[in-house]
Amino acid sequence: QVQLVESGGGLVQAGGSLRLSCAASGRTFSTYAMGWFRQAPGKERELVAAISWSGGNTYIADSVKGRFTISRDNAKNPVFLQMNSLKPEDTAVYYCAAVRRRLGIPLMSDEYDYWGQGTQVTVSS
Secondary structure (H helix, E strand, C coil), X not given: CCXXXXXCCEEEECCCCEEEEEEEECCCCCCEEEEEEXXXXXXXXXEEEEECCCCCCEEECCCCCXXXXXXXXXXXXXXXXXXXXXXXXXXXXXXXXXXXXXXCCCCCHHHCCEECCCEEEEEEX
């Protein structure tokens, strides 16, 4: 059974950093595009960052560009989201998602087949 597990969330002060990790089990995700989404209370789920199966192409949302970086290690399956200069508006539950895709980077949540349970990120002002 395929499972994605996020870790690394927590409480941090504005301006601080966190590194989220997404570990995959059940199969090798080296041919899967991966994405990080977030959902704040009362808001729709939004794509924060995504990375192609090879790691050669990435997408970063404008709202976090210059502060967040996505990377992956196909040898060990995890995908990382490095979050720097965090702001209170970054507070949300962050989800890891995966889809088997060799071309392009999926940008819509309904394009992803597998989802983690989410990890809470809270940024205090």
